[in-house]
Amino acid sequence: MAKKNEKINWEYAPAPESTGHINLKEQYNLFIDGKWVKPNSGKYFDSINPANKEKLASVAHANEKDVDKAVKAARKAYDTVWSKMAPSERAKYIYRIARLMQERAREFAVIESLDAGKVIRESRDVDVPLACNHFFYYAGWADKLEYAFPNRKVSSLGVAGQIIPWNFPLLMAAWKIAPALATGNTVVLKPAETTSLTALKLAEIIEESGLPAGVVNIVTGFGDTGAAIVNHNDVDKIAFTGSTAVGKIIQKAIAGTHKKATLELGGKSANIILDDAPLDQAVEGIVNGIFFNQGHVCCAGSRLFVQESVADQVIEKLKHRMNSLIVGDPMDKNTDVGAINSKEQLDVINSYLKIGQAEGATMYQADCSLPKSGYYCRPTLFTDVAQSSRIVQEEIFGPVLTIQTFRTVDEVIQKANNTPYGLAAGVWTDKGSRIFNLTTKLRAGVVWANTYNKFDPTSPFGGYKESGFGREGGLHGLEAYVKLN
Amino acid sequence: MARLEVLKTYKIYIGGAFPRTESGRYYTPKNAKGEALGNICLSSRKDVRNAVVAARKAFGGWSERAAFNRGQILYRIGEMLEGRKAQFVEELQLQGVSKAKAEKEVGVAVDRLVYYAGWCDKVSQVSGGVNAVASSHFNFSVNEPTGVVGIIADQSTSLIGLVSQIAPVIAGGNSCVVLASEEIPLCAITFAEVLNSSDVPGGVVNILTGSVDEMLKPLATHMDVNAIVYASTDASKLKEIQEYAVDNLKRVRHYSQDWMDADSQGLHFITDLMEIKTTWHPIENIGGATSSY
Numbered sequence: 001m002a003k004k005n006e007k008i009n010w011e012y013a014p015a016p017e018s019t020g021h022i023n024l025k026e027q028y029n030l031f032i033d034g035k036w037v038k039p040n041s042g043k044y045f046d047s048i049n050p051a052n053k054e055k056l057a058s059v060a061h062a063n064e065k066d067v068d069k070a071v072k073a074a075r076k077a078y079d080t081v082w083s084k085m086a087p088s089e090r091a092k093y094i095y096r097i098a099r100l101m102q103e104r105a106r107e108f109a110v111i112e113s114l115d116a117g118k119v120i121r122e123s124r125d126v127d128v129p130l131a132c133n134h135f136f137y138y139a140g141w142a143d144k145l146e147y148a149f150p151n152r153k154v155s156s157l158g159v160a161g162q163i164i165p166w167n168f169p170l171l172m173a174a175w176k177i178a179p180a181l182a183t184g185n186t187v188v189l190k191p192a193e194t195t196s197l198t199a200l201k202l203a204e205i206i207e208e209s210g211l212p213a214g215v216v217n218i219v220t221g222f223g224d225t226g227a228a229i230v231n232h233n234d235v236d237k238i239a240f241t242g243s244t245a246v247g248k249i250i251q252k253a254i255a256g257t258h259k260k261a262t263l264e265l266g267g268k269s270a271n272i273i274l275d276d277a278p279l280d281q282a283v284e285g286i287v288n289g290i291f292f293n294q295g296h297v298c299c300a301g302s303r304l305f306v307q308e309s310v311a312d313q314v315i316e317k318l319k320h321r322m323n324s325l326i327v328g329d330p331m332d333k334n335t336d337v338g339a340i341n342s343k344e345q346l347d348v349i350n351s352y353l354k355i356g357q358a359e360g361a362t363m364y365q366a367d368c369s370l371p372k373s374g375y376y377c378r379p380t381l382f383t384d385v386a387q388s389s390r391i392v393q394e395e396i397f398g399p400v401l402t403i404q405t406f407r408t409v410d411e412v413i414q415k416a417n418n419t420p421y422g423l424a425a426g427v428w429t430d431k432g433s434r435i436f437n438l439t440t441k442l443r444a445g446v447v448w449a450n451t452y453n454k455f456d457p458t459s460p461f462g463g464y465k466e467s468g469f470g471r472e473g474g475l476h477g478l479e480a481y482v483k484l485n
Numbered sequence: 486m487a488r489l490e491v492l493k494t495y496k497i498y499i500g501g502a503f504p505r506t507e508s509g510r511y512y513t514p515k516n517a518k519g520e521a522l523g524n525i526c527l528s529s530r531k532d533v534r535n536a537v538v539a540a541r542k543a544f545g546g547w548s549e550r551a552a553f554n555r556g557q558i559l560y561r562i563g564e565m566l567e568g569r570k571a572q573f574v575e576e577l578q579l580q581g582v583s584k585a586k587a588e589k590e591v592g593v594a595v596d597r598l599v600y601y602a603g604w605c606d607k608v609s610q611v612s613g614g615v616n617a618v619a620s621s622h623f624n625f626s627v628n629e630p631t632g633v634v635g636i637i638a639d640q641s642t643s644l645i646g647l648v649s650q651i652a653p654v655i656a657g658g659n660s661c662v663v664l665a666s667e668e669i670p671l672c673a674i675t676f677a678e679v680l681n682s683s684d685v686p687g688g689v690v691n692i693l694t695g696s697v698d699e700m701l702k703p704l705a706t707h708m709d710v711n712a713i714v715y716a717s718t719d720a721s722k723l724k725e726i727q728e729y730a731v732d733n734l735k736r737v738r739h740y741s742q743d744w745m746d747a748d749s750q751g752l753h754f755i756t757d758l759m760e761i762k763t764t765w766h767p768i769e770n771i772g773g774a775t776s777s778y
Contacts, residue, residue, distance in 0.1 A: 133619065150611065151751065244734070252731045256724025263734065420733065439764045449766045456618035460626050460761050465711065466734045474616055476626065476761050484753065 012326070015333040017120045022107045024197070027058045030066055030220065031203035033073035034213025040065040045222075047197055050117035051330050051339040051374040059196045062219040067188065067228035070217040074159040074186040075234055077214030082186050083156055087143035093211050094139035094181050100205045101132045108198055112170055113330045115197040117339030117375070118293055120331050130455055131174035134473075137457035138178035141478060145183065148475050153485040156184030157260060158236035160481065161229035164199075165242045166192035166341050167296040167397075173199045175472045176239050177216060178457075183481040185237065187216045188229055194342045196220040227253075235259060239480065241298070244395075244421075244466050262470025262480040264298065264462055266395040267423030269444065270416035271301030271452060274409070275309045277428035281450070283317045286401070289426055289452040291325065291337050291379050295399035296345070298467075299424035301452055303392060304381075304403045305412050311405045315383065322366040322379045329371065337399060340375040349377050349398035356382045356391040361402070387415060395421070409434065413441045422464030426452045445471070495670070497526045497694055498677035500539030501687015507531050512695065514668050517581050525670050528695035530703035533662065536691035537707050540633045540660040543688030548630045548658040556605035559656055562683040563598035566591070566648075569679060573644060573672055580643050580669040593745055594648040600750055601652040608657065612756050621768045628759040630658035631736060632711030635704045637664045637697060637726075639716045639744060643672035649744040650714055653754035655689055659712075662704060663692045670694040705729035712736040712758055716744075 027044060029036040039060040046055045062070070082090070101108065108131075109123040118127070145154045160180045164172035169191055180187050191199035203218045219225055223246075230238055230253050240250050241264040254261055271289045273282045289301025306314045330338030340346040357363055365378040381401040385392050392402050406412040416425060425442040427435055427449045439447040445463045448454060455461065455473075462471040470480045496503040508529035514522045526532075547555075566573070570591050577587035613627040634654045639646025643666055654661050665673030677692045693700060701722070705713050706729045713726055718741050730737045738757045742749045 152753070248731050248734065251734065252728060255727030255731070256720070265734070435766070439762075445760060445762060447762065447764045449764065451622065451765055451767050454618075454620060454622060454765050456616065456620065456622075456624065458616040459618055459624050459765070460616070460763050462761070464631075464760050468734065469736050471761050474626065474763075475614070 012334040016329065017110060017113070017331050017333060019110055019114065019331070022110050024057055024111065028060060028196070028200045028220065030060050030062050030070070031200065031207070031218040032066070032070045033217065034207065039063065045193065047115055047194065049114050050194075050341055051371070053373055056114055057197060059200070059220045062190075062221040062225045064228040067219055067225060067232060070188045070219050071159055071161075071229075071232050071234050073214035074188050074217055077212055078158055078186040081212040082215050083184055087145070087184070090181065090184065091139045091142035093209060094135055094142065094178060096209045097205060097211070098132050098135035098139060100209055101128070101135065101202070104205065105129070105132065108170060108201060110331075111201060112198050113338070116166060116169055116195045117330050117341050119335045119338040121333055121335070122293060127168055127171045130457070131171045134171070134174040134457040135178045138182040141179075142182040142184075145478065145482065148478050149482070149484055155483045155485070157481060157483055158185060159234060160185045160187050160237040160239060161232065161235040162187060162189040162239045163226045163229060163242065164189065164191055166195040167293060167298070169195035170198035170202065172241055173202055175241075179472070179477050180239070180481050181215065183478055185481050186214065188219060188235070189216065190219050190221060190226050190229060193220070193222045230254065237261070237481065240264065244468075247468060260480070262462075262472070263468035264470070264472060265466065265468035266421060267298050267300070267463065267467050268303055268393065268395050268419050268421045269299050269301050269424040269426070270303045270305055270442070271426035272305045272412055272416060272428065272438065273307060273310065273314055274427070274429035274434060275307040276430045278430065279310060279314055279317060282428040283314065283321050285426060285428060285450070285452045286318055287321055287325070290401040291399050292453050294337055294340055294377070296341055296397055297453065299446060299453065301424070301426050302396065302401060303416070304401055305416060306403060306405050308405045308407050315403065318381065319364060322381070323368070325366055325368065325379055327366070327368045327370060327376060327378065337379060340377050340398065343375055345397065346375040346377060349396060349400060352391055352394070352396045352398070352400060353380060356385070356389070359385075359389050359391065361385045361389060361391065387418060393419065409437065413438065417443045420466040423467035424448070493523070495523050495525050495674045495694070497528055497532060498674065498681070498690070498692040499532065499536045500542070500691065501681065503677070506695070507535070514670065516579060520579070522579060522669070522671055525694045528693040528700060530700065532693055533700050533703040534707070536662040536693060537633060537704070537709050539688035539691055540662050541709050543686055544630075544633055544660040547655070547660055547686055547689045550658070552606035552608070555656060555658065556602045558684050559598055559602035559605065559652060562679060562685065563595045563602065565679045565683045566598065566676070567595045569675070572675060576671040576675060577643060580671060590642070590645050590745065594645050597645075597649055597750055598652050601656040601755070604752065604755055605656050608752065608755055608759070611752060613761070616763070621770050622765050623768055624763065624765050626761050626763045628657065628756055629762050631758050631760055632659060633709060634659045634661040634758055635707070635710045635713045636661050637701065637713070637715050637717070638666055638673065640666045640668065640697070641717070642666065642744060643669040644676065645744045646716060647673050647676060649749060650716055651690055654714065654758050655685070657755045657759045659758050660689045661691065662710070663690065664697050664700050664704065665692055665694045667695070667697050701726065702729060705735070706732060708733045710735060712738065714738045714740070714758070716740045
């Protein structure tokens with residue numbers, strides 16, 4: 001038995017996930033027309049592990065000519081094979097992709113964590129299973145589309161150009177590719193430059209599945225590669241997930257064209273704690289809302305609203321909980337908060353920490369040690385903020401929470417809705433009638449009551465106002481990829 | 486001595502009132518025979534802004550009305566229009582439509598209002614639903630109105646395009662600012678009088694007459710307008726609207742159809758101006774008991 005004065009070490013022993021079983025090539029080419037081809041530019045860039053700055057692989061940088069080649073391949077596959085295939089056969093290919101992904105789920109999870117800096121527990125339990133399930137879900141829709149759109153004639157669009165972000169690399173690829181294929185479109189997809197690897201591994205699975213050549217093409221690169229997709233004349237549909245600023249550039253670029261678009265953009269979502277909420281659960285919800293995936297979540301509950309009578313108590317509990325978060329090696333199964341995705345993003349977050357302090361807000365950071373190498377940020381909260389503070393108005397996309405208080409429900413509805421964004425919201429209260437009053441009046445596409453950051457393939461996701469338009473997931477996610485007459 | 490006819494002054498419709506344009510300007514559209522249709526308000530960008538303010542103010546109340554109540558009010562608009570059929574037929578004739586066609590147009594307009602009245606409390610059952618998520622949560626999606634909608638009314642008709650564009654927008658719980666047909670604006674203003682006597686709260690529908698070219702930019706760039714509906718075939722104007730829409734990510738809906746056609750109505754005209762909201766709540770399942778009976 002320990003002596004009374006003896007200090008007990010409560011730290012967890014390291015529990016690293018092994019990386020020995022994964023297959024990563026040194027260099028990745030572009031996946032076009034079912035083949036791995038060298039980029040026309042001849043250029044490659046490095047994909048870095050943000051947890052230790054080590055190079056994982058080099059990845060091809062596609063230019064306009066490469067994108068053109070990919071679009072042509074997608075068009076040919078659409079015209080000659082994919083649009084002519086019986087929908088039930090199309091479904092079977094998509095099911096096959098889902099199954100192959102499940103078989104290699106562990107490899108995907110490890111590569112995702114290495115490449116993106118996200119903790120292995122989340123890659124393993126959230127990203128990868130959800131990505132597999134997304135393919136499985138949409139596969140089933142392929143031969144049932146007439147049930148989704150009663151009284152209308154459904155047809156596919158053609159070639160879909162898809163541009164995805166770095167926060168959920170594989171999951172976003174699944175969100176984009178699965179519904180596009182189920183509805184009979186072919187795809188040119190560009191992963192984000194810092195997180196190309198799982199999309200390229202997905203291309204390997206697509207190759208293995210025997211999906212006809214050109215139905216899915218993966219072109220890696222930077223913003224110029226994305227712009228080449230957006231501006232290509234033979235693309236019928238743009239699906240973009242990313243920042244509101246880039247979303248607006250895309251909306252402008254496709255004005256006056258035939259291109260259909262869905263934009264899944266930024267957010268500054270309110271997470272609202274009422275005085276009758278189960279506070280310990282609510283604190284877990286706050287932590288999950290803002291520190292999940294290092295806060296690199298478009299629907300992160302980054303604006304916390306706490307009813308005045310319980311504010312002190314909630315903030316105290318929250319600080320206590322923040323101090324128990326384990327920040328560090330994403331590959332360790334005990335880690336709660338992993339690495340910031342890139343140096344660029346860490347710079348953005350740090351600049352907002354300075355802005356918040358300069359605006360007069362009070363900053364509190366979790367008392368934890370950070371690894372010496374790699375990009376990390378301590379879980380952070382700001383109190384004494386105003387509705388007009390930049391850290392309250394602007395999306396930070398990091399583990400940074402602002403806290404405001406309120407007295408009445410009507411007041412918090414006004415404050416929560418007073419933003420150009422409208423992606424998500426959270427409500428914590430034990431009273432059912434209060435839940436429905438708030439969930440009805442909050443102008444956001446997804447509302448979590450007594451929970452936060454839950455996702456499912458059947459559940460439509462997408463924003464109001466400047467958080468974008470169109471939905472992904474569920475029956476409503478099909479509409480983005482069909483023409484209705 | 487013959488009685489002197491009292492002529493009607495056509496005014497615009499903002500926030501449930503009939504002001505003249507704040508600019509004091511007018512224009513005098515003529516029919517094919519060269520007869521003046523009237524001195525019509527040439528609305529300004531300030532009128533557009535006032536109308537948007539009125540529409541925003543009305544949005545909260547209208548969107549929270551019970552769908553059943555909105556349906557009754559839409560039906561009431563149909564009743565009122567039917568009752569004033571003769572006046573609309575006369576105006577349509579003055580604007581160059583034959584009597585037979587004018588009578589048909591008003592009839593289709595009434596029927597369209599009745600059609601959308603019936604949709605109000607059925608949208609969420611057809612378009613929304615419960616989502617079978619894999620985790621222990623109750624999860625459902627419902628349609629909610631997008632907000633303030635700018636409508637550029639079909640320019641080739643005076644009544645049926647306007648009614649066909651307004652009805653689904655307000656059926657879904659949005660409020661709107663409507664730019665009437667520039668050349669044949671009479672029915673738009675008379676329709677505002679119908680709205681005004683149909684229990685439609687002031688500000689839910691605002692109707693402006695004047696130059697579409699002049700009003701388009703202030704409407705389509707307005708940061709408090711959430712969506713634009715455009716129903717003419719001018720591709721360059723559509724592009725202009727799509728570019729204006731960017732600053733606050735307005736949803737732009739474009740329709741090109743013959744509004745007299747029976748198929749020019751449907752659920753999607755309503756849901757096009759609605760958002761999908763998905764709500765999650767945990768389901769407690771501590772003991773794991775199942776319902777075995």
